[in-house]
Amino acid sequence: MSRFYEAGLLAQVGINLFYGYGYNFYRQENQLRADDQRVRQMACSLLGRARAGLDAAESRYRRENIAPPTRANPFPDPAVVANAQALERLGREVGGLEGLIRHQPVPENDRMAQRYRREAATLATLAEKDAVLVGQAELLRSLVEGAAAEAILASKSEIETGIAAIATTLRDRQTFLL
Numbered sequence: 001m002s003r004f005y006e007a008g009l010l011a012q013v014g015i016n017l018f019y020g021y022g023y024n025f026y027r028q029e030n031q032l033r034a035d036d037q038r039v040r041q042m043a044c045s046l047l048g049r050a051r052a053g054l055d056a057a058e059s060r061y062r063r064e065n066i067a068p069p070t071r072a073n074p075f076p077d078p079a080v081v082a083n084a085q086a087l088e089r090l091g092r093e094v095g096g097l098e099g100l101i102r103h104q105p106v107p108e109n110d111r112m113a114q115r116y117r118r119e120a121a122t123l124a125t126l127a128e129k130d131a132v133l134v135g136q137a138e139l140l141r142s143l144v145e146g147a148a149a150e151a152i153l154a155s156k157s158e159i160e161t162g163i164a165a166i167a168t169t170l171r172d173r174q175t176f177l178l
Helices: 007-020 028-065 078-102 111-116 119-144 149-154 156-176
Strands: none
Touching (some): 028 149, 078 149, 119 156, 149 156
16 A cells, blocks of 8 residues: 555644644634634724725815915815814724724734633634624724715714724723733
């Protein structure tokens, strides 16, 4: 019989190669870690679209409502400028959340973490928190993407509540990993 048919020996070689590369595709922890990264990338994508919607609404609002300066009115209306700045601030806050999510830690795969923390259970809990995060990001995106600046300004308090909720979820996630 050829060595190519010795399943036990070949499987052992395959497992050694998996661990030699530092990644075993069939371990549940690796799959959960990859899922966590994918879910956070999805949340970042949704927040990026929300930020783009806010930026587009702000630029449209400035273009349509801030008149060129004249000798009689050298400065724009302060209320219009305040609204444009509010849109700009909302866009910055959403962009900041996107950066925070992108740099969230995942549990490290070291021996101390494996000894004192069950990695799979930790990653499963993180996946639940990230699912909430994606839902919040989608709701925020639906509020601002493609909306007119006036509609965004009218729902400003709801958007600020959504930003605060996402920040709270991120803090919960960070606290869980301590």
